[in-house]
Amino acid sequence: MNDKKNFLVNEIIEIDDNPFDRQERIRGWDQQKLRNSRVLVFGAGAIGNETLKNLALLGVGHIYIVDFDTISTSNLSRTILFRRGDKGRYKAKIAAQRTKNLALEDSAKVSWFHGDAVWDLGTGIFRHVDLVLGCLDNVETRFAINKKCYLVKTPWIDAGIYELGGHVSVFTPPQVPCYQCGATEQQLKAARKRYSCDDFKRTVISEGKMPTVQITSSLVSAIQVQEAVKLLTKQPVKSGKKIYFQGRTNDFDIISLVENKNCTGHDSYPEIISLPLKNSVTLKTFLEVVSENHFSGCNATLDFRGDRTFIKSVSCKSCGVDIKLNKPSFRIFDTETICEVCRSNNVKFNQDLSDKPSTRSTVPTFSLAKTEKHILEMTLWDIGIPYRHILAVCDDAGNYKYYELSMDDPFSEVI
Template identity: 55%
Template sequence: MKKFKINKVDSFEENPTDRQERISWWSQEKLRNAKVMVVGAGAIGNETLKNLALLGVGNIFIVDFDIISTSNLSRTVLFRKNDVGKKKAEIAAERVKELAFNDDIKIDWFHGDLVWDLGTGIYNEMDLVLGCLDNVEARMSINRQCWLIKTPWIDSGMYELGMRVEFYNPPEVPCYQCNLTPNQIANSNKRYSCDYAKLKAFEEDKMPTTQITSAIVSAIQVQEAIKYLCDQEVAFGKKIYFQGKNNDFDILSKRVNDSCNAHASYPEVIDITIDITNTLKDLLLYISDNKLSKELASLDLRGDRTFVKKAYCRTCQSEIKIMRPTFRIDAEEFICANCRNGGHSYSNTDMNLETAKEIQEVFNLENTDEELLNYTLEQLGVPHMQIIAVLSKDNNYKYYKLSDNKILKSIN
């Protein structure tokens, strides 16, 4: 019997993206040029990164502050047993590079706290942000920053066999925060004391779920991303919902909350050559020297981050020098060493918080002492590539984007 002769390799079989490029509206070039930030390299993030790499998305930026633990291994396609104890963002970046058929793929990663360490200027450079997170605080942070500079983002979430995907396109409302209850917003602060220092014992709730649910939610998230990047229609501000227990699939409308406070955006952003390794004095001189904000311009961190100069012990009221932003303070530091040795520990109700510390949030050359003027912006708590608000003497705001201080690590 004569066998069919099959050509082993035809030219189309040499193109790794041949099958997807046969889709009528597909643009491999658009995917190759796209800049996508993936926040969270856990269960959903692993699947999302794998999908982006296999689809040929050309520029991927991975953010996570966590390290790999044994309990991650059953849900993370990019991690191996030997990776336990290593940084999630770094290992994910290495594996995505291995997986990608495209040698030109550019992968950056950042090991740090999304809420406090990553400035809005980074979001400004992205075409799309994919949230692969498990907590409301980080989602609110992404949402706010994406609104400030109008970068679209896709949120994802899961619980047991249920999942949801929501695509937000600022300034088109609703936003993510529009549908949060006051209780959810209040609970998003639970890793802090009531004066915003970090609580030592805090641990995020662990989600009951499986690898299958993270694979499904990521597949839908990335499919929406691909459609968007290839200029196809997507449903902004809707919830794509799937409950795997009874195979219930639905698309739900989300409500617009007119009193939501997350819809602000920057009118205009000016690039400057100062970065966070410069001192506060460098920044204030630069801005007045360049006549950008005229004389006596102030760096205004109100509503964003607070710098604590000193505190008064919650037990004996003695003075404690701190000189750090609140998010870098452990709440226990509000008790002096003597009282701590005497067995006292921190409690939110010890004394009036308003009088318990001396803070500064607005900084100019007149109101700031020399010691603080010589602090770097990083020491002051300003994150990498932040867009900072500067208030002029005549009460006008301008927004400046700090330059890149090469904090992002690249995989070559």
């Protein structure tokens, strides 16, 4: 009799001590799987704030946050994690600190990265997480995330909002259709808006301000994270569909996306070799390592394969003079392609000029034998290789191997 009484008391204490008791009662729930999960969240804006809060309260073990922006006053009505005094601070860092505060277990880890999701984070980052969540307001980053997720077969869930509506789509590579399959002409055009016609960064971008409200972002985030829980706990999830909600009329639709046979978003790496290197090593050091016999052998050639473009020089858009750049195209601003001569002659830079292509000299492949010495002395980062990237290297016989820079860890963990 006494034993039974003690047992009941113990059970009650245990339930009260377990913050996840109620959710663990849900059919198919697996708290341990959530505890062991690594989830990478792109965007700490309206949807991102809600999603991070949800992941923290659910008990996800390791949350990674990426954003390039700083907090502004107009964000505050849609962001549960930000406060008035946060203006001007990094969204990723503050979101990470507050997410960590919300986490219910000491073992929960939260890491952040302040930078460009398209160009600063390599494919290897995507390889080492269980799931990627897109909480974004732009098409360019969605394309980039989609491509990297397919390359390393990591599932991702896109969420978007507009006025009182929103949508969520789950993608589980190698299954198609992917996000890019369903892209419209308008989206493809929108993905290029940061760049001039020759891939340089526009100095002036007309940024539209989206009409959004917190009630929509919390709704869409809830659907996104519910799909995330199903994926992480190995429950069935329908991929390649767009869950679409229109709040004005309360229409809830599920739209099947259609595979595009010509889509370039489905490639995946056959095998990935981890190299104990960072992108801060010189190109020469990297090529020396992959030229070892047990890797790609002598004459190993790093091939960008159209992934990015290294520009040696361009002709001035105004007078045609050669301007030396030696940078990846995404770090070149369109104003840099006007030479000192023109500037001193007071030729004014204008938008029309930035849309005129200039002739340019690019380097698509790099090898110890053929690449110029001053380029070999540059670091991988300087030639445009992001953190923890996976690089394609061709050997003498034309066979490719894929190497991950496995020592890069650009994230900071909240202590």
